Amino acid sequence: MTATGPLLRLDRVVRRFGGLVAVNDVSFEITPGEVKGLIGPNGAGKSTTFDLITGVRPPTSGEIRFRGEDVTHRPAHTRSPMGMARTFQIVRLFRGLSVLENVQLGLHPKFPDGLWPSLLRYGALRRQEQRSRERAMELLAFVGLADRAAHAIEELTLGQLRLVDIARALAAEPSLLMLDEPAAGLNDAETRNLGEMLALLKKRGVTMLLVEHDIDFIMNACDSIVVMDRGAKIADGTPAEVSRNPEVIAAYFGRRAAHAAA
Amino acid sequence: MLARPRPEAPRAPTIVPVLCILALGLALPLVLTSGFHIRLAMLVWIYAILCMGFNLLYGYSGQISLGQPAFYAIGAYAFGMLQVMLGWSPVLAFLGSLALVAVLSLLIGLPLLRLRTHYLAMATLAFMLIQNGVANRWIEFTGGQSGIAVPPLQWGGEPIGRTGIYYIVLALAAAVLLLHDLLIRSHLGRAMQAIRDDETAAQALGVRVTRYKLRVLVLSGVMAAVAGVCFGFTSLRVDPSLSEFHVLVSMLTIAVVGGLGTRFGPIVGAVIVVVLPQLLTQFGELETVVYGLFILLFLLFLPHGLAGVLERRDWFARRSSSPRMASRTRELEREPS
Numbered sequence: 001m002t003a004t005g006p007l008l009r010l011d012r013v014v015r016r017f018g019g020l021v022a023v024n025d026v027s028f029e030i031t032p033g034e035v036k037g038l039i040g041p042n043g044a045g046k047s048t049t050f051d052l053i054t055g056v057r058p059p060t061s062g063e064i065r066f067r068g069e070d071v072t073h074r075p076a077h078t079r080s081p082m083g084m085a086r087t088f089q090i091v092r093l094f095r096g097l098s099v100l101e102n103v104q105l106g107l108h109p110k111f112p113d114g115l116w117p118s119l120l121r122y123g124a125l126r127r128q129e130q131r132s133r134e135r136a137m138e139l140l141a142f143v144g145l146a147d148r149a150a151h152a153i154e155e156l157t158l159g160q161l162r163l164v165d166i167a168r169a170l171a172a173e174p175s176l177l178m179l180d181e182p183a184a185g186l187n188d189a190e191t192r193n194l195g196e197m198l199a200l201l202k203k204r205g206v207t208m209l210l211v212e213h214d215i216d217f218i219m220n221a222c223d224s225i226v227v228m229d230r231g232a233k234i235a236d237g238t239p240a241e242v243s244r245n246p247e248v249i250a251a252y253f254g255r256r257a258a259h260a261a262a
Numbered sequence: 263m264l265a266r267p268r269p270e271a272p273r274a275p276t277i278v279p280v281l282c283i284l285a286l287g288l289a290l291p292l293v294l295t296s297g298f299h300i301r302l303a304m305l306v307w308i309y310a311i312l313c314m315g316f317n318l319l320y321g322y323s324g325q326i327s328l329g330q331p332a333f334y335a336i337g338a339y340a341f342g343m344l345q346v347m348l349g350w351s352p353v354l355a356f357l358g359s360l361a362l363v364a365v366l367s368l369l370i371g372l373p374l375l376r377l378r379t380h381y382l383a384m385a386t387l388a389f390m391l392i393q394n395g396v397a398n399r400w401i402e403f404t405g406g407q408s409g410i411a412v413p414p415l416q417w418g419g420e421p422i423g424r425t426g427i428y429y430i431v432l433a434l435a436a437a438v439l440l441l442h443d444l445l446i447r448s449h450l451g452r453a454m455q456a457i458r459d460d461e462t463a464a465q466a467l468g469v470r471v472t473r474y475k476l477r478v479l480v481l482s483g484v485m486a487a488v489a490g491v492c493f494g495f496t497s498l499r500v501d502p503s504l505s506e507f508h509v510l511v512s513m514l515t516i517a518v519v520g521g522l523g524t525r526f527g528p529i530v531g532a533v534i535v536v537v538l539p540q541l542l543t544q545f546g547e548l549e550t551v552v553y554g555l556f557i558l559l560f561l562l563f564l565p566h567g568l569a570g571v572l573e574r575r576d577w578f579a580r581r582s583s584s585p586r587m588a589s590r591t592r593e594l595e596r597e598p599s
Contacts (some may be wrong), residue, residue, distance in 0.1 A: 115481070
């Protein structure tokens with residue numbers, strides 16, 4: 001990655017599902033250290049955009065570059081070793097594993113891949129396993145859940161589960177952290193707690209892309225915001241700029257209301 | 263909140279229980295004097311090997327293959343036929359049959375792993391039925407119903423005695439057990455469980471899902487072949503009954519009774535499924551009924567199997583005291599950070 005270039009760059013990205021254009025010609029960039037928001041009404045194409053960036057599905061056309069490399073058609077599992085980590089809107093933790101083991105999975109790309117390398121370096125592997133437990137414990141302590149390390153996933157509240165998901169994503173020390181509606185379903189105290197944590201991560205220089213429904217939350221957390229409506233990007237700027245944009249107001253409060261006001 | 267003291271990481275499981283099990287296995291021939299009991303002990307290990315492969319595949323990776331008995335039978339047949347037809351030494355025949363099953367399971371896995379859940383189960387079951395059909399009907403090659411004879415293992419020109427054979431089975435079982443345990447306690451086992459619980463999330467964390475599934479399918483096939491080879495040189499005859507439904511049923515019963523996705527489920531289950539029918543003979547005609555009742559009780563009250571109760575006792579213990587935990591959680595949340 002060049003020191004000055006964007007960390008992530010979407011260039012005229014399109015995704016069709018049959019006749020439906022879910023993402024229509026969307027371009028934007030994320031520079032290192034930036035916290036970017038991606039908002040829009042239901043069905044605006046936020047989640048699809050998120051899926052395209054994370055490689056869950058490929059775009060129909062356009063290009064996605066991460067750290068200067070073309071990742072448009074690379075499968076999802078290649079993202080984590082490159083330094084892109086994500087969380088899920090519907091919490092997708094591994095229910096058969098303990099909280100600690102879930103966070104440890106975030107460190108998976110750092111382990112040798114395959115049976116033979118693992119057998120041949122058994123001693124080194126045990127030490128690496130121990131280090132990964134300690135690292136996972138640090139991350140759990142960071143999100144305030146160290147005392148839940150040995151618990152089963154089903155014993156945690158939704159707010160706690162989201163924090164485990166974030167700790168798991170942070171484990172790989174990603175250069176880009178992608179959060180898919182992290183505040184969805186959280187109560188006020190949990191949302192505040194999450195906001196403080198994201199502020200702390202930002203202070204540590206973690207670049208983030210935040211997809212969110214909660215406008216207040218995103219206005220506080222982000223440096224700049226991309227607004228989507230019906231698959232297209234309608235605004236891109238600071239929270240203050242975006243909240244004054246008439247197209248954004250129309251998208252959120254209805255076109256008729258916007259016309260009536262005009 | 264961030265200043266809260268960090269408790270020690272919970273300790274990783276150790277290898278000690280595995281060594282205890284192997285020590286027990288070593289001591290067994292000193293306790294069991296009759297040949298019949300030694301044979302039962304060998305059968306326990308053979309089923310344990312077969313089921314450890316199934317445990318990795320289904321219990322840990324969530325890929326249900328009902329074709330395991332076919333790999334078991336192919337391993338046994340290949341071991342006998344490579345010696346009788348090609349004149350290979352037992353060691354070569356052993357390695358040859360493992361290689362054959364590895365290639366076969368790879369070829370089957372490539373197209374089949376696109377299928378999931380019951381489709382994968384049905385396709386692999388079909389493979390077992392085909393294998394069984396070939397073993398039964400291609401009489402010139404497989405010997406049909408009566409099967410083939412396997413030459414007895416020899417050492418220095420003399421056939422190896424029953425206790426010697428037992429220790430060979432034990433050595434192979436130990437190798438499989440150590441491998442099974444290494445996988446489970448390492449990042450590889452963790453990745454397998456991640457695939458079982460949520461493929462999309464596993465992929466997002468950099469786990470190469472398809473590659474892992476294929477590897478585990480091949481490994482479990484090879485483990486079934488090891489079990490088959492053991493069966494071959496303990497019983498000296500291999501016939502189509504190796505891939506009949508009762509083997510599949512025994513394998514699934516062991517999985518249920520011992521506990522799927524547990525470290526020692528296959529061994530605990532194999533001990534019960536092999537030994538219990540011997541104890542139930544006193545019920546005479548009612549034997550099958552009592553056995554069936556027993557399995558039913560397991561399904562109802564111990565869905566994680568016997569090993570599951572032992573290995574996850576801390577989870578079970580906490581669940582019973584959960585109201586107190588919940589109030590403690592609320593207290594912690596109210597503390598000013």
